[in-house]
Amino acid sequence: MRILVTNDDGINAPGLWKVAEALCEFGDVVVVAPDRDQSGVGTARTLLQILRVEEVESRIEGVPARSVHGTPADCVILATEELFPEPFDLLVSGINPGANLGMDVLDSGTVGGAFRGFFRNIPSIAVSVTSVSNVRYDLAARVTTELAKAIFDHKLNQPMIFNVNVPNVDTAQIERVELTRLGPKAYLENVERGKDGQRVHYWIHHNRPIGDHAQEGTDIWAVRHNRISITPMDPNLMSGHGQQGFESMTEQISKRLGTNGHRH
Ligand code: MN
Numbered sequence: 135m136r137i138l139v140t141n142d143d144g145i146n147a148p149g150l151w152k153v154a155e156a157l158c159e160f161g162d163v164v165v166v167a168p169d170r171d172q173s174g175v176g177t178a179r180t181l182l183q184i185l186r187v188e189e190v191e192s193r194i195e196g197v198p199a200r201s202v203h204g205t206p207a208d209c210v211i212l213a214t215e216e217l218f219p220e221p222f223d224l225l226v227s228g229i230n231p232g233a234n235l236g237m238d239v240l241d242s243g244t245v246g247g248a249f250r251g252f253f254r255n256i257p258s259i260a261v262s263v264t265s266v267s268n269v270r271y272d273l274a275a276r277v278t279t280e281l282a283k284a285i286f287d288h289k290l291n292q293p294m295i296f297n298v299n300v301p302n303v304d305t306a307q308i309e310r311v312e313l314t315r316l317g318p319k320a321y322l323e324n325v326e327r328g329k330d331g332q333r334v335h336y337w338i339h340h341n342r343p344i345g346d347h348a349q350e351g352t353d354i355w356a357v358r359h360n361r362i363s364i365t366p367m368d369p370n371l372m373s374g375h376g377q378q379g380f381e382s383m384t385e386q387i388s389k390r391l392g393t394n395g396h397r398h
Contacts, residue, residue, distance in 0.1 A: 135161030137221045137282075138251065140209045142172045142230065142243025145201040149229030149271050151193045153261065158194060158277035160173035160282055164222075165192065166213040169201040170379075173230075174340060177246035179211065180204045187212060197382030206247030214254050224282055231269045233299050235353045236317035241340060245297060252295045257285050262294065264357050265302035274300040277311070277362055294366040301357050312361040317352030319343065369372060 137157050141150040145167040157163050192199040200217055202209045206227060214222060227247035234242040244260045251258035261270065261278050263269050285296070297316075299333045301308065322344050325380055326337040348354035356363035 135224065135286075136220060136222045137161045137163045137217055137226060138210065138213050138218070138256070139163055139165045139217070139226050140167050140206050140213070140247045141170065141228055142170050142175065142247060144170050144172065145190055145199070147231075149231060149263070149274070152271040152275045153226055153229045153278050153368045154197060157282065160195065160279055161223065163194070163197045164213065164218050164292045164379045165194075165197060165199040166209045166217060167199075167201060168206060168209060169203050170184045172205050172234075172243045175205045175207075175243040175246060176241050177207050178205050185212065187217065194205050206243045207250045210247055210250035210254070214251075214256070221381060222251070222256050223286070224257045225258040226261065226278055226282070227251075227258070228312045229269075229274045229278070230262040232262060233264040234260060234262045234297065235262045235299055235320065235357065236348065237319035238321055238340075239297060239316065243297070248295045248297070252293055255293045256288055257293050259285075259294045259298060261295055261298040261300070263300050263302050268302070270300075270302055270304075272306050273308070274298070279283075283362065287294075297353070297363075297365040297367055299353055299357050299363040299365075301319075301360050301362065303360055307360055308362060309360045310362070312356045312363055312385045314353040314356045314365045315351060316365055316367070317348040317354035320346075320348070320354060331374075 139154045154163050154165050188201045190199045190201045227244050230244040234244050239245040248258040248260035263274050322342045324339045324342045328335050353363040353365050
């Protein structure tokens with residue numbers, strides 16, 4: 135079992151090494167992570183500049199580690215295509231301090247790393263804890279190894295992304311492990327305007343709550359109720375095909391373009 139571990143918080147983040155260490159009992163682990171905090175970059179790749187890779191001192195004996203001057207997606211692409219070309223059986227991205235829930239997963243570098251594994255047909259796990267301070271990584275690391283085992287016992291018929299969020303509470307306070315669906319988007323951005331010298335600058339913060347309408351069954355609801363949330367993300371992610379009568383929309387556009395009735 136070969137396991138690639140990455141994150142979006144950078145090579146020195148404690149969550150990265152906690153989960154890498156836990157996964158060692160389960161397989162051969164390789165760590166490839168950004169050389170700095172890349173939280174919030176989503177699935178972004180670096181295409182317009184070169185990427186540098188450093189061999190870094192591993193915190194776990196026998197586990198090779200590299201840092202990349204790039205995004206989590208860059209790490210996964212370089213690791214699989216170039217640095218460690220032998221196939222990986224599993225990708226784990228995390229452990230992120232701070233939840234990655236609902237439609238906000240599209241902004242997450244942690245989940246972005248997992249997407250890049252999924253695109254390469256590797257079953258991928260993104261794992262987060264719901265607090266940014268006094269983070270209890272141990273439980274999340276255990277959940278990840280148990281999920282990894284379960285994935286391989288289950289024999290997936292197609293690669294999937296599993297988005298895991300663990301409440302930052304004592305294990306004794308955890309209600310249960312729950313299979314969930316993604317909730318709605320919970321945050322938009324605030325823009326802060328500043329001035330240095332003569333020029334105006336802007337700073338985008340992803341911190342504006344936009345209402346509270348997470349239903350039971352969603353990931354947001356689950357962690358709020360002290361449940362460990364596991365969201366399998368469908369490979370047809372966000373496909374709106376067949377929903378809400380969109381056929382009439384395309385028919386209407388066809389008509390207006392005068393392409394109606396053409397058969398090729
Ligand atoms: Mn992060």
